[in-house]
Amino acid sequence: MAPTVYGPRMELRDILRRRRMHRAFLPDPIPREQIERIAGVIRRAPSGGFSQGGSIVVVTDDDVKRELIERFEMTGTYADDAPVLMVISANEALYHARYNEADKLAVTGGVEVTWPVPYWFVDAGALMTLVLLVTIDEGLAGAFIGHPDQKRICDEVLGLPEDVVPIGLAFIGMPGTAPEIGSRLKSRQRPAEDLIHWQRW
Numbered sequence: 001m002a003p004t005v006y007g008p009r010m011e012l013r014d015i016l017r018r019r020r021m022h023r024a025f026l027p028d029p030i031p032r033e034q035i036e037r038i039a040g041v042i043r044r045a046p047s048g049g050f051s052q053g054g055s056i057v058v059v060t061d062d063d064v065k066r067e068l069i070e071r072f073e074m075t076g077t078y079a080d081d082a083p084v085l086m087v088i089s090a091n092e093a094l095y096h097a098r099y100n101e102a103d104k105l106a107v108t109g110g111v112e113v114t115w116p117v118p119y120w121f122v123d124a125g126a127l128m129t130l131v132l133l134v135t136i137d138e139g140l141a142g143a144f145i146g147h148p149d150q151k152r153i154c155d156e157v158l159g160l161p162e163d164v165v166p167i168g169l170a171f172i173g174m175p176g177t178a179p180e181i182g183s184r185l186k187s188r189q190r191p192a193e194d195l196i197h198w199q200r201w
């Protein structure tokens with residue numbers, strides 16, 4: 001099957017229709033401006049208290065890519081062909097710092113708010129989604145994976161600071177030929193009424 005040719009600058013609804021983990025890439029390099037536009041979406045990402053704890057490490061250097069892919073145990077897969085890797089991370093410390101600023105403490109009576117879920121990871125996930133959507137808007141394809149040991153791997157390969165915790169690794173490039181369904185198996189897709197509840201659960 002011929003690779004899907006994505007037209008750049010699409011309507012959001014078209015981008016959403018194409019949204020999937022595309023596990024096949026052409027090795028062609030991606031122009032720097034395009035990589036910058038994709039990573040630059042971080043400036044549009046929401047974050048709790050505008051803490052801005054998300055970050056991206058862009059990796060295009062062949063040797064670093066190879067090492068990262070090997071340590072993520074992805075050598076010999078579609079990962080080898082992806083010209084651009086992006087490690088997306090969260091930084092919890094920036095949230096504690098932000099929620100200890102005067103304007104936030106004034107609202108809570110002087111104590112740092114305790115969120116019921118770790119918003120730094122919520123925000124990093126939102127950033128990951130934006131990266132994948134903008135990738136499609138650029139006429140490219142993307143996929144995202146995790147590895148149980150990714151903090152240690154990224155510390156060692158990329159020199160991440162202690163507070164910076166990767167949520168995973170995005171692959172970006174021109175789309176290669178990938179199975180149409182990928183991991184989104186129709187048979188495993190939960191019906192909308194199991195997922196969306198109206199008025200109450």
Ligand SMILES: Cc1cc2nc3c(=O)[nH]c(=O)nc-3n(C[C@H](O)[C@H](O)[C@H](O)COP(=O)(O)O)c2cc1C
Pocket residue numbers: 019020021022144145146147168182183184
């Ligand atoms: C947080 C997160 C981690 C994921 N980790 C992996 C992974 O390690 N390997 C993999 O092949 N896919 C991974 N995926 C992709 C999912 O399998 C995929 O999103 C899901 O099956 C739905 O398919 P689709 O995204 O193509 O629609 C991950 C997705 C998310 C959101």
